[in-house]
Amino acid sequence: MSRRVTATLLATTLLMAGLVGCSSDAPETESAPAPATPPPAASATPTPQVPAGTAPETAFAVGVRQLKLNRDGRALPVTLWYPAAGKAGGAAKRSATAAQGRFPVVMFSHGLTGHPDDYAPLLTRWVAAGFVVAAPIFPHTSRGSDGKLVDVLNQPADVSYALTQVLNLDAKAGDGLRGRLATDRVAAAGHSAGGVTTIGLFTGARDERLDAGVVFAGTAVGVGTAFAGAAAPQLFVHGELDEVVDYAAGKAVYDKVPWPKALLSLPKGDHGRGLLGDVKTLRVVSDTSIDFLRWSLYGDAAAKERLSTGAERGDLATFDDHL
Numbered sequence: 001m002s003r004r005v006t007a008t009l010l011a012t013t014l015l016m017a018g019l020v021g022c023s024s025d026a027p028e029t030e031s032a033p034a035p036a037t038p039p040p041a042a043s044a045t046p047t048p049q050v051p052a053g054t055a056p057e058t059a060f061a062v063g064v065r066q067l068k069l070n071r072d073g074r075a076l077p078v079t080l081w082y083p084a085a086g087k088a089g090g091a092a093k094r095s096a097t098a099a100q101g102r103f104p105v106v107m108f109s110h111g112l113t114g115h116p117d118d119y120a121p122l123l124t125r126w127v128a129a130g131f132v133v134a135a136p137i138f139p140h141t142s143r144g145s146d147g148k149l150v151d152v153l154n155q156p157a158d159v160s161y162a163l164t165q166v167l168n169l170d171a172k173a174g175d176g177l178r179g180r181l182a183t184d185r186v187a188a189a190g191h192s193a194g195g196v197t198t199i200g201l202f203t204g205a206r207d208e209r210l211d212a213g214v215v216f217a218g219t220a221v222g223v224g225t226a227f228a229g230a231a232a233p234q235l236f237v238h239g240e241l242d243e244v245v246d247y248a249a250g251k252a253v254y255d256k257v258p259w260p261k262a263l264l265s266l267p268k269g270d271h272g273r274g275l276l277g278d279v280k281t282l283r284v285v286s287d288t289s290i291d292f293l294r295w296s297l298y299g300d301a302a303a304k305e306r307l308s309t310g311a312e313r314g315d316l317a318t319f320d321d322h323l
Helices: 003-018 116-128 149-171 193-200 247-256 279-298 301-311
Strands: 061-071 074-084 103-109 132-136 181-191 212-216 234-239 261-266 318-322
Touching: 061 116, 061 149, 074 116, 074 149, 103 116, 103 149, 103 193, 103 279, 116 132, 116 279, 132 149, 149 181, 149 193, 181 193, 181 279, 193 212, 212 247, 212 279, 234 247, 234 279, 247 261, 261 279, 279 301, 301 318
Parallel strands: 103 132, 103 181, 181 212, 212 234, 234 261
Antiparallel strands: 061 074, 074 132, 261 318
């Protein structure tokens, strides 16, 4: 495993220690800031919000650009990957012309001491399948920051702010993504501390614009499991040999999700392998998450039908399907 991944694992361990006094269902008010947005009343609608449709059948080239955002003094540079015109395959091309069409948006949150580029092998596959991916660099938990770990609890509000700015590009005169964003089809995803951030966006800091979530090696420490708002399908991905966030802890959060959900378990997966390491496992994780996003954001029923058989190929994973 690389030094970068090892550093992420060590930092995540510190997060667990830093939040040890927190309840599994709510943040401890004396030691951590409360989520910025109060939870709305739970919806009585048990079905996903996105209508039926069809996802793109051909792959796209990948473009990449940067957004310089700032939320009340919190610098939030955002890496923005998007489907681009031209031949699919190869490295992401900076400031490439966007492909024709309207594409759902996925907000991705990195882990502790992480950076969006660490996840490019996974995220660019999402983009090639027809999604725009926006990944903020958080001010206190990214690589090279001051490492204020409890600031993870402020990150759901950072993601919501960044999402607003990204969606505004769809109507911004002269912007390369004008008219290219499906602003009503949005998901949140994240790994480790970014998984905590993502869970928070569906619990105490519920962002009702989100139609789906993908949680990699996440836990509810500090953000709780009081899932709220309209039904939003969730995909959890967790290594059974995770040495940082125990598999049982991740599954306990998954069990609390009241909406359509699925759990991709990796019997030989640790905290990072499959996202940042093993090629075969990465293929299963990326293919499964892409079909989940195709279904939950494009409404593609065929993608949903592929999920179970695709996830369990090669004995690399098991799939608990409640979608």
